Amino acid sequence: MTSPTHPSVLTVCVTGAAGQISYSLLPILANGHVFGINQPIALRLLEITPALPALSGVSMELIDGSYPLLRSVVETDDPAHAFKGADVAVLVGAFPRKHGMERKDLLAKNVPIFQKQAYALNQFASPDVKVLVVGNPANTNALILSKFAPNIPPTNVSALTRLDHNRALAQVATRLDVPIHSVDGVCIWGNHSSTQYPDVVRASVHGHPVLDKLGGLERVAEDFIPTIQKRGAAIIKARGLSSAMSAANAIADHLRSWICGDDRIVSMAVHADGSYGIKEGVFFSYPVRCLGDGDYEIVRGIDLDHFSRKYIDATAEELYAERDEALSLLI
Ligand code: NAD
Ligand code: LMR
Secondary structure: OOOOOOOOOEEEEEEOOOOHHHHHHHHHHHOOOOOOOOOOEEEEEEOOHHHHHHHHHHHHHHHHOOOOOEEEEEEEOOHHHHOOOOOEEEEOOOOOOOOOOOHHHHHHHHHHHHHHHHHHHHHHOOOOOEEEEOOOOHHHHHHHHHHOOOOOOHHHEEEOOHHHHHHHHHHHHHHHOOOHHHEEOOEEEEOOOOOOEEEOOOOEEOOEEOOOOOOHHHHHHHHHHHHHHOHHHHHHHHHOOOOOHHHHHHHHHHHHHHHHOOOOEEEEEEEOOOHHHOOOOOEEEEEEEEEEOOEEEEOOOOOOOHHHHHHHHHHHHHHHHHHHHHHHOOO
């Protein structure tokens, strides 16, 4: 993969490119804040056919932005064309949850989308493409994508839980009235859903543990955990639309950490390899260490207490059920 130290053009594909997350994300990608200020990029933007007129407006705005690092913009409704030579693919486009839809209905709409995109990525993307799935249900969409893109190593596919991670950092900082950058040791386990486990058992500020200052486990269970689990729904209720600015910022953070490396432990939903007793194959959010150039490792050796284990098992069960539902839709 091209890295920020090698200034050949990096091909970045974004799906759902005329949607609200992409509207906040594309300028961040174009201005060098993700892949580095010396890294030129070529954007390949995918949309469904009815959204192509809106996409052409987004493309005009990107051109009018006069971004020095932005070498080209391609707009298309054809996944094969969109993913051609992609070094990085950010899969934001998905069928949205509509009123009265159950999880199974949402999966039924999204499984074929991610299956089709998997075939195209498998065939046309760079062999070392890094794929970030954002469209919900993100973890299970990533599983489907990985299943139908056998040429792409499962470790090159991830789903976004960095937004939940950032939410957890911000809530700790707010509750303790400390700067965000002083907070460490927070992570998200499991599904990007209301069963996720935002873990502050090892949270620290300037290296000092803060669980007691957060009120201890009982208070964390009553207040902190549900706040993070329900934050997405709270934003939808307030805005009438799901989070977009903070989601775009989290995508940028995720990609920067993954591609360029990060000193801090972050949260990413990655292919489970059996770590912490999670069944292999589901995309499970873990604390990870990003080593640079797209390599990461799941943080090992955390001694999980009973409190954490209960939450982790519950979110794992939800992911197994989603996996089974998604796979049953393929038959
Ligand atoms: P949006 O509806 O504004 O935009 C989605 C875009 O995707 C639309 O323009 C739509 O035309 C397009 N699209 C739909 N199907 C497509 C397909 N098959 N190929 C290409 N494009 C397609 O939605 P948004 O607010 O940008 O959110 C996008 C997704 O991200 C949603 O599924 C949302 O739930 C999810 N999301 C995830 C996180 C996370 O942390 N993982 C956070 C926020 C939102
Ligand atoms: C979020 O966490 O803000 C979104 O995933 C919510 C949603 O359902 O789109």
